[in-house]
Amino acid sequence: MTVKIGILGYGNLGRGIECAVKQNSDMELKAVFTRRPPESLKILTDNVPVYHIDDILNHKDEIDVLILCGGSATDLPAQTPEYAKYFNVVDSFDTHAKIPEHFENVNNSAKEGGKIAVISCGWDPGMFSLNRLYASAILPEGQDYTFWGKGVSQGHSDAIRRIDGVLDAKQYTIPKEDALEAVRSGANPTLTARQKHLRECFVVAEDGADKERIENEIKTMPNYFADYDTVVHFITMEELKKNHSAIAHGGFVIRSGKTGIENQNTHIIEYSLKLDSNPEFTASVIVAYARAAYKMYKEGSVGCKTVFDIPPAYLSYKSSEELRKEML
Amino acid sequence: MTVKIGILGYGNLGRGIECAVKQNSDMELKAVFTRRPPESLKILTDNVPVYHIDDILNHKDEIDVLILCGGSATDLPAQTPEYAKYFNVVDSFDTHAKIPEHFENVNNSAKEGGKIAVISCGWDPGMFSLNRLYASAILPEGQDYTFWGKGVSQGHSDAIRRIDGVLDAKQYTIPKEDALEAVRSGANPTLTARQKHLRECFVVAEDGADKERIENEIKTMPNYFADYDTVVHFITMEELKKNHSAIAHGGFVIRSGKTGIENQNTHIIEYSLKLDSNPEFTASVIVAYARAAYKMYKEGSVGCKTVFDIPPAYLSYKSSEELRKEML
Numbered sequence: 001m002t003v004k005i006g007i008l009g010y011g012n013l014g015r016g017i018e019c020a021v022k023q024n025s026d027m028e029l030k031a032v033f034t035r036r037p038p039e040s041l042k043i044l045t046d047n048v049p050v051y052h053i054d055d056i057l058n059h060k061d062e063i064d065v066l067i068l069c070g071g072s073a074t075d076l077p078a079q080t081p082e083y084a085k086y087f088n089v090v091d092s093f094d095t096h097a098k099i100p101e102h103f104e105n106v107n108n109s110a111k112e113g114g115k116i117a118v119i120s121c122g123w124d125p126g127m128f129s130l131n132r133l134y135a136s137a138i139l140p141e142g143q144d145y146t147f148w149g150k151g152v153s154q155g156h157s158d159a160i161r162r163i164d165g166v167l168d169a170k171q172y173t174i175p176k177e178d179a180l181e182a183v184r185s186g187a188n189p190t191l192t193a194r195q196k197h198l199r200e201c202f203v204v205a206e207d208g209a210d211k212e213r214i215e216n217e218i219k220t221m222p223n224y225f226a227d228y229d230t231v232v233h234f235i236t237m238e239e240l241k242k243n244h245s246a247i248a249h250g251g252f253v254i255r256s257g258k259t260g261i262e263n264q265n266t267h268i269i270e271y272s273l274k275l276d277s278n279p280e281f282t283a284s285v286i287v288a289y290a291r292a293a294y295k296m297y298k299e300g301s302v303g304c305k306t307v308f309d310i311p312p313a314y315l316s317y318k319s320s321e322e323l324r325k326e327m328l
Numbered sequence: 329m330t331v332k333i334g335i336l337g338y339g340n341l342g343r344g345i346e347c348a349v350k351q352n353s354d355m356e357l358k359a360v361f362t363r364r365p366p367e368s369l370k371i372l373t374d375n376v377p378v379y380h381i382d383d384i385l386n387h388k389d390e391i392d393v394l395i396l397c398g399g400s401a402t403d404l405p406a407q408t409p410e411y412a413k414y415f416n417v418v419d420s421f422d423t424h425a426k427i428p429e430h431f432e433n434v435n436n437s438a439k440e441g442g443k444i445a446v447i448s449c450g451w452d453p454g455m456f457s458l459n460r461l462y463a464s465a466i467l468p469e470g471q472d473y474t475f476w477g478k479g480v481s482q483g484h485s486d487a488i489r490r491i492d493g494v495l496d497a498k499q500y501t502i503p504k505e506d507a508l509e510a511v512r513s514g515a516n517p518t519l520t521a522r523q524k525h526l527r528e529c530f531v532v533a534e535d536g537a538d539k540e541r542i543e544n545e546i547k548t549m550p551n552y553f554a555d556y557d558t559v560v561h562f563i564t565m566e567e568l569k570k571n572h573s574a575i576a577h578g579g580f581v582i583r584s585g586k587t588g589i590e591n592q593n594t595h596i597i598e599y600s601l602k603l604d605s606n607p608e609f610t611a612s613v614i615v616a617y618a619r620a621a622y623k624m625y626k627e628g629s630v631g632c633k634t635v636f637d638i639p640p641a642y643l644s645y646k647s648s649e650e651l652r653k654e655m656l
Binding site: 016018019020022023024044096099100103120125127129130131132133134136137138139140141184257259260261264265266267268269270271272273274275276277280281283284285288291306307308309310311312313315316317320321323324325327328 | 344347348350351352372424427428431448453455457458459460461462464465466467468469512585587588589592593594595596597598599600601602603604605608609611612613616619634635636637638639640641643644645648649651652653655656
């Protein structure tokens, strides 16, 4: 079996998909679709065509799974329901609060088209969600903790950039070590936002801007920073570009639970990720689920799925016999 | 939905199942079956009958899922195929090398009986297997590492007890911290058995026994100890009972993999367990899969399944809508 992959949207995530497909010998990149002039795009793979998004339906029979690499704010809410009518699709929609609505829209389209759509694929939502589900099903009397970082939060960086006098900024979310240790001890602590994460900001200010005002505006910004310990550093544009272009990220999902006739025994389940490249790891998860999507489609399944619905064996290129023999 | 559970075999694992069922409000313990005289058994739950194993088929219509709590050496290879003809069953068969054969036997029986059987459920095989599968599907260019402990290995403890002059013994398997750190660094080290785990033995010798000979026999025992750094302590029976009756265990599954067009980015996926009670945690995993088995049975599935085949959502008492809303 070879799964023919199409990529829609060629940014960091799209390039990550391209790289991940190369690592899987049962997959083949067939085409990249873009809103830009196709001839302006230089992709990493030889002999793979780049088409304008307006031509995408002309290629629907060449693609087994179309991977949607747009953003969750405006691209995916429109694109996933639209293209699920014509393609098996996978997206990484990550606006947690809007997942139920997105699911309904995509499910209707995929059923209409007789296709499989996998939404909200990546690491959070995605692998972190899976670990929350498995751990809570195993230890019903317990508590879940998710920590993110160390890594750049795009949303928080954007919020700083909107402040008057700020040219550019990066914000790192950093889990607090003493909170992690308290959770790992099995103490089931109640932790405030401030106790769980530190927010560290690197800010490039305009010449002559009032840095004290900027720092104060950051630290008191509701929702984003007011409830956290926030550290602000002013740096030059050169320093920002040189030292803060990394796309590393990661985090921890920990469940602490009790068992025994008197709940006398404590168990800690911990899942952690340490990622050099957030978009490349996300892409690697998506590509494994693209394989699963195609297997389900070949079996006659239709509709919208999430990581919760997909048997783990479907992610692997190995047969069930091989998996039982080698990995169980 | 209430899932009516039967327990076959009332040792540490059976008692763990009993405790886990109490934590799940959609489950109910209906009966315990034993090879011992039923009246000799005092279980933890009021008003649940204990029957002799010979009467088990008289109760097959009262039980939705029968959980087989025997050992992998002799009990389960016979019991799981036998009872899968009459009951949905879950076992914790953990002889890795014999899983393919066990699967075939159980699959034939379960199909014959129109039932679901889940085999090799627990943490290894079980949750560790799942994490090996997910991580290797996501990062195909990488390497898996499994570390066990700190915890008592029953097989190694038994091997020491067979030595002449030994009254009793406990053997702890202990992962080596520097090996863990090397793996977490992304260096993809090749590690020997000796480099991964330390074996620490607490031995009660007969009065007047030759301790030097015993220590030497332990340290040179092929397969079990010869390839490891082994530490031997001689202690009294009182000390053994007081300090080494714990049933704590745990371990780590780590995958280190590369992504990017030149494999320039490293990612570490780590899953770890720290368990106060090995049998109670194993029981908690089994009970979640008993729920999944019953859901699959109600949908008309039959045959043998493993953790690889079961959609994660089936483990939870929550609906798919709730899971997407609360956990994705």
